[in-house]
Structures are given as C-alpha cells and as structure tokens.
Amino acid sequence: MTHPIVILGSGQAGISTVRELRKLAPEVPVTVVSSDDCSFYAKPTLSNALAAGKSAAQLVVTPAEKLAEQLKLTLMPHTRVESIDIAGRQLITDKGPVAYSALVLANGAHPIRLPLSGSGAAEVLSVNNLTDYATFRDALQPGMHVAILGGGLIGCEFANDLRSAGHPVTVFDVAPQPLGRLLPPAAGAFFAEKLSAAGVKFEFATGITQVDKDGAGYLLASADGKQFRADLVLSAIGLKPAIELAAAAGLKTNRGIVVDRHLRTSAADVYALGDCAEVEGLVLPFVLPIMNAARALGKTLAGEATALSYPAMPVVVKTPACPTVVSPPAMGAAGAWVEETIEGGVRALFKAADGSLLGCALLGEASKERQAIASQLPAVL
Ligand SMILES: Cc1cc2nc3c(=O)[nH]c(=O)nc-3n(C[C@H](O)[C@H](O)[C@H](O)COP(=O)(O)OP(=O)(O)OC[C@H]3O[C@@H](n4cnc5c(N)ncnc54)[C@H](O)[C@@H]3O)c2cc1C
Structure with missing residues (x-):
C-alpha cells in the first residue's frame, strides 16, 4: 500500500505546498494533520481586523470541508502530533500513527x-x-x-x-x-x-x-x-521557529529546522518550510518567502526536483498611519544607510561601497516608490 504525502500544519506553508503540488499531481494522496481546525485564513489579517470589526469566523477564507474538497485532501483536524518516527516513517499523534511516503513539516512558530x-x-x-x-x-x-x-x-x-x-x-x-x-x-x-x-x-x-x-x-x-x-x-516580542518535534526526532536544527535549497531536512523524504524552517541560514517568517518555497517544494514532491530561490521580497507594514515598506539588508552586509527626508516621508536606502542597493525602508510618500526601488534590490537567495 502506498502511503500518502503527509503535511504537518494547515497554515500558509502547508496549504500553499498542497496547492502547488496539485497543479502537477492532481491525484496523489495527501493528508494534512493539524492541531487546529484546518480552516484556511490569511494570518496577516490578524493584525488589521479589529478596526474592520471582523470576528475570527469572518477571517476564515476557506472552511475545512471546502478545502478538503477543492484540494482532494484527507484532513485530520484537531490532531496533535506528539513525535516523528523517522525509522518507521510515521507521525505519532494523539489520534494514533499516520504513515507517510514523504513528510512536510509546516508547523510554524511559537510566540516568544x-x-x-x-x-x-x-x-x-x-x-x-x-x-x-x-x-x-x-x-x-x-x-x-x-x-x-x-x-x-x-x-x-x-x-x-x-x-x-x-x-x-x-x-x-x-x-x-x-x-x-x-x-x-x-x-x-x-x-x-x-x-x-x-x-x-x-x-x-x-x-x-x-x-x-x-x-x-x-x-x-x-x-x-x-x-x-x-x-x-x-x-508581541517575536516568534521562535517550532523545532522541538524535529529536534526530538534527531533532525538537524539550528534557529529553525535546517533545510537545503530543496527544502530537504537531514532525514530522507522529510521536508520543512514556513515559519519553522531555516533555509541556508535564513529564517524568514513572512508570506512571500513561504509562497516561493511552496512553489519549489510542490514541484519536488511531484517528482521534479526544484531548488528554491528567493527574489527581493519587500514587506509591507500594515500601519495606515504611516504606510511603510521594508527590505532589510542581509545580516552582516557591508554598507551604510543613506536617509533622505522628503515631503511627507523618508526614503532610506542601504547601499554598498560601490553604490549598489542592498536594502531599503520607504515611509509615507516614499512608500509609493516601492516597485521602482524593489526592482533594484538583489535577490535574497
Ligand atoms: C499578527 C501577524 C501579522 C502578520 N503579518 C504579515 C504580513 O503583513 N506580511 C507577511 O508577509 N507576513 C506576515 N506575518 C507572518 C506570516 O503570517 C507567517 O509567516 C505565516 O502565516 C506562517 O505560516 P506557517 O504555515 O509557516 O505557520 P502557521 O500558520 O503558524 O501554521 C502552523 C500550523 O502547524 C500546526 N501545528 C503546529 N504544531 C503542531 C502539532 N504539534 N501538531 C499538529 N499541528 C501542529 C498549527 O495548527 C498550524 O496549522 C504575520 C504574522 C502574524 C502573527
């Protein structure tokens, strides 16, 4: 009997991976195991929903049953994974074991x-x-x-x-x-x-x-x-990648679950992406890195081994009082900030000695220059 591809986590990382996989492999069996109810929502809306008067139920984009039907999934909601049995190729959950042909760890991060x-x-x-x-x-x-x-x-x-x-x-x-x-x-x-x-x-x-x-x-x-x-x-101090299950199973972990550019962990057929993962030293807990990783991993799981690359991925800060776009320079990048105050805004550019652009922060009126400036930023990976 062929076991399904098992995805641990029904957040942006887990579900985006399935969506990408389905484009190439409409029929391969996929099971999603999650401690939540498996309804799909856009997590960024959590921090701008109060003023809009939205309840948690109103933030759900796709209810679990519809998600299962759309993506031909077996969903295991309200199921807590307690450990990963790498040798036995199964998850141990509070509802019993779940065997996998390939496993995707998309179990997010914990608030610090x-x-x-x-x-x-x-x-x-x-x-x-x-x-x-x-x-x-x-x-x-x-x-x-x-x-x-x-x-x-x-x-x-x-x-x-x-x-x-x-x-x-x-x-x-x-x-x-x-x-x-x-x-x-x-x-x-x-x-x-x-x-x-x-x-x-x-x-x-x-x-x-x-x-x-x-x-x-x-x-x-x-x-x-x-x-x-x-x-x-x-x-709101920050998030810490959820590495405990992976570490207890003997997978290599550092700040996050360590993966290569194919999102492969240190165990065969076990992958990780999203807030829990560290890709070549980078922990990037944002939607755009997840979408890029899901596209690569969806192809890999469908049999087309695909390496991840990250373009520049500016983050929009959802503060209407000060529209802001940021793309911080890589950790330890050599260069300096040049800040310019313009009418109604600040344009801050992080430049290398040769003048090339390595990062930016665009505030107020300067945030309107996002596309023009982002196009000059280097790829992240
Ligand atoms: C308030 C807020 C605002 C944000 N705004 C933005 C923004 O504007 N732009 C942007 O790019 N990013 C933003 N982010 C970050 C972005 O939302 C996250 O990077 C992304 O949603 C993480 O997705 P994930 O699937 O990796 O993790 P999660 O969505 O956390 O999913 C983890 C999944 O794993 C499951 N799980 C965990 N442990 C277990 C277990 N032991 N057993 C079973 N299931 C388990 C959970 O139930 C869940 O389904 C924001 C984050 C927050 C918190």
Whole structure:
C-alpha cells in the first residue's frame, strides 16, 4: 500500500505546498494533520481586523470541508502530533500513527514569551492564530487601554489597528525606536511621529519585567522601577521557529529546522518550510518567502526536483498611519544607510561601497516608490 504525502500544519506553508503540488499531481494522496481546525485564513489579517470589526469566523477564507474538497485532501483536524518516527516513517499523534511516503513539516512558530514575574504574567496574551485572535477580541471591551510589549512589526500593526478601533494603546520596547531591526534612525523617528500623531503612546528604552493584577486590569513595572496601568496586555516580542518535534526526532536544527535549497531536512523524504524552517541560514517568517518555497517544494514532491530561490521580497507594514515598506539588508552586509527626508516621508536606502542597493525602508510618500526601488534590490537567495 502506498502511503500518502503527509503535511504537518494547515497554515500558509502547508496549504500553499498542497496547492502547488496539485497543479502537477492532481491525484496523489495527501493528508494534512493539524492541531487546529484546518480552516484556511490569511494570518496577516490578524493584525488589521479589529478596526474592520471582523470576528475570527469572518477571517476564515476557506472552511475545512471546502478545502478538503477543492484540494482532494484527507484532513485530520484537531490532531496533535506528539513525535516523528523517522525509522518507521510515521507521525505519532494523539489520534494514533499516520504513515507517510514523504513528510512536510509546516508547523510554524511559537510566540516568544518574556520571563515576566507577577500575578498577571500568565494572563498576558499573544496572537499567532485564529483562536488567539478570538480570545483577544473577546477580552477586549470598548475603550480598554491595551499595553503592547514589543514595538516590532506585529506590535506596531496591532497598535495602529487598536487605535483605529478607538482604544488607548501604549507600546513598550527596550529599543529607542519602533521597528528597531528594520528602520534606521530618521525613518524610525518618522514612523514613531506618525503613529504618535494617530494616538499611539510609545515607551521606548523600557523593558517590562513584571505584570500584576490590579482590580480588573493590570499594573506593569519596568526594570527601572516605573509603573504603568493597562486593562489588557498583549505580547508581541517575536516568534521562535517550532523545532522541538524535529529536534526530538534527531533532525538537524539550528534557529529553525535546517533545510537545503530543496527544502530537504537531514532525514530522507522529510521536508520543512514556513515559519519553522531555516533555509541556508535564513529564517524568514513572512508570506512571500513561504509562497516561493511552496512553489519549489510542490514541484519536488511531484517528482521534479526544484531548488528554491528567493527574489527581493519587500514587506509591507500594515500601519495606515504611516504606510511603510521594508527590505532589510542581509545580516552582516557591508554598507551604510543613506536617509533622505522628503515631503511627507523618508526614503532610506542601504547601499554598498560601490553604490549598489542592498536594502531599503520607504515611509509615507516614499512608500509609493516601492516597485521602482524593489526592482533594484538583489535577490535574497
Ligand atoms: C499578527 C501577524 C501579522 C502578520 N503579518 C504579515 C504580513 O503583513 N506580511 C507577511 O508577509 N507576513 C506576515 N506575518 C507572518 C506570516 O503570517 C507567517 O509567516 C505565516 O502565516 C506562517 O505560516 P506557517 O504555515 O509557516 O505557520 P502557521 O500558520 O503558524 O501554521 C502552523 C500550523 O502547524 C500546526 N501545528 C503546529 N504544531 C503542531 C502539532 N504539534 N501538531 C499538529 N499541528 C501542529 C498549527 O495548527 C498550524 O496549522 C504575520 C504574522 C502574524 C502573527
């Protein structure tokens, strides 16, 4: 008996891979195993859905039954994978073993939790899937003041969305500016100014270390002894690739599950992509890298071994108060930022000594130059 191709995870990575595979192999048996309900949604909508008044159910793009029918899948929703038996070529799940002919690990990432102390620490929320979003939206009552821990991309998107939905918001970050890893100083200052003008309060150089319950809300304390009140606390510190299952099965892991350009892990017929994977040293938890990886892997699984390449993949930051596009230079790239303040925006270009463009951050009016500038950026891989 031929076993199916088994996909662990029904997020963007798992389902995009199946869509690509189906273009070339309409009939090959595919089983998707996931701890969630297998309904398909676009995760980026989680951080701009509050102002639009959307419930978790309204964010579902394709319900599970329809997905199964469209893609001719066997779905195993609400099924938790407990371990991977590489020698036996099967997943061990809480509903029994699932044998595979090939296995795709697309099991995402975990929100990083700060080591907070205090009686309210366990009640700090984070939003990385539809269920988290439903929990957050249910807890959020009109006018509640929300404290956001982390002024990165996801924290700032939630801050803008919460403001648009009428909530007071304070963003805390240990860095001196928002989007610290993506924006050079003038761009960071411009971004902070625009979001502040929209009503977002920032507390920079402030690391929250303690969250205590305080009546119906919370009292937050920083390392340097300052105190702040909030009705709800949302953590947006970042994500950590989910490598535990792979590591326990003896697969090579580093920051993510280590794969080559064919998305092959260190075990035969086991592949990985998406937020859980590290491709040639790159962990890129965004939609465009996933779509590129899924296209390559779909072909490989259909029998046409295909290496992944990444073009330049600028990320649009979903902050209407300051339209922003970023494409950070590769880690350790030699060069320098050149920042130019233009009417209503900042154009920041990261250039090598020979003048070639290696990265960019385009804010406000400059974000309209996205296509022209992106076309000059080098391929990522
Ligand atoms: C709020 C937010 C906003 C974002 N905005 C953008 C944006 O604007 N642009 C952009 O490019 N990117 C954005 N991203 C990132 C992008 O959404 C992710 O990179 C992408 O959705 C990850 O897809 P994935 O399939 O790798 O992981 P996930 O979607 O996390 O899927 C993981 C799957 O694995 C399953 N799973 C995990 N462990 C187990 C287990 N043990 N057993 C069974 N099943 C398991 C889960 O149920 C899930 O189905 C955003 C992310 C967030 C959180």
